[in-house]
Amino acid sequence: MTAFKEERKKETLTPEQKALRAKEFVHAYARYSGIAFQMIVLIGGGGWLGYWLDGKYGTLPLWSVLCSVAGVALSLLTLYKSLQEMNRLNRRMEQQKRKQEEE
DSSP states (O other), X not given: OOHHHHHHHHOOOXXXXXHHHXXXXXHHHHHHHHHHHHHHHHHHHHHHHHHHHHHHHTOHHXXXXXXXHHHHHXXXXXXXXXXXXXXXXXXXXXXHHHHHHHO
8 A cells, every 4th residue: 555545544534624625626626627628719719710711811721820829829828827826826725724723
């Protein structure tokens, strides 16, 4: 058995702590799945827009490539900003937990 599993076995949680841990898991899952959905929409939307512009102006690969690259760049920028915000939120939560433990 790994050390992590052994540590988890030793750890006894109150029902309130279990509920809080489950709530934190759901929030994290929602955040990360939202980021993934946002990236899919940005990249797919960029590709679709490029395809549509190529059809309209007859410049087959040009706009598809440019808009797809722009979609990837926007999705990476959005990912970076979202992760920064999550990091700030996690730090605040950790500080609040420490303050509560000290009291």
